[in-house]
Amino acid sequence: MPDSQEQQEKEQPPRRRQARGERRIAQLLEAAANVFCTTGYTAASTNAIAREAGVSPGTLYQFFPNKEAIAIELGDRLMHEMRETYGEALAPVDPVTPLEEAVGAAVERFIDFNCEHPVFFALMHGPDIPGRITEAHDALHATLLSRIEGLLSAFLPDVSPADLTRVAHMCLGLYKAGLELVLAHEGAEREAYVRELKNVLVRYLDPLVGERPGRPDIAMTTNP
Known part of the structure; x- marks a missing residue:
């Protein structure tokens, strides 16, 4: 008869052990996300993550050797989800699509992702993120541009092409600056900042785009 939980888990069928392991990893990653958002990456510790997850440090070390490994796994998963998000948010549009509509749809998609996963901003834009996450972020940044x-x-x-790249850099920079303000607020105030961010981007792009067939008057589609 097994005399410990560990022995019982070892004697379970491989598929069941794998499922239990995936659930435990998801639990640890969720806890790590909470800790990283609260304290930042540098101040976080494996003990704090284990405590947040409601497990012992020994259980955590069965899956991750250190907090960097946790951050990298969390970052990898977020990167994958972000790639899916920008694939949908930045899909090609019909040239007659109103600029305000295209900008609004892209901004809302990215804002929703960052609000749902605030740790993404904490990990990707912090001053002390692990090296491998930095490399992955640089690759994501280039693809996003x-x-x-x-x-x-x-x-x-x-x-x-050179001017187009410059405009893309400006749009991404404006978005990142606005995102920090959006994430710092909640409720109606957050919604107000999202609207301001859309307006900033539209008003920056509008003079560059100029008049196009089928385009509505900008004054009728943006907030003052």
């Missing part, structure tokens, strides 16, 4: 350029090209078909 490329997708923004693809989206903008529908509105700026005659702009040179």
Whole structure:
């Protein structure tokens, strides 16, 4: 007869052990996300993560050797989900799509993701993120810029590649600056900042886009 939980788990069928392991990893990652958001990556500890997860440090070490490994696994999963998000948010649009509509849809998709996963901002934009996450973030950043350029090209078909890249960099920089303000607020105030962020992006792009067939008057579609 097994005399410990560990022995019982070892004697379970492999598929059941694997399922239990995945649930435990998900539990630890959720706890780590809470700790990283609360204290930041540097101040976080494996003991704090284990305590947040309601398990012993020994249980945590069965799955992760240190907090960097936890952060990397969490970052990898968030990166994968973010790639799916920007694939949908920055899909090519019809050139006659109103600029306000295209900007609004992209901003809302990304804001929803970051509000649902606040740890993404904490890990990706903190001053002390692990090296491997930094490399992955740089790759994501480059791909994201490329997708923004693809989206903008529908509105700026005659702009040179260099100018298009510059505009994409500006849009992403404006978004990141606005995102920090959005995440710092909640409720109606957060919604107000989201609206301001959309307005900033639209008003920056509007003079560059100019008049296009089928485009509504900007004054009728943005807030003052």
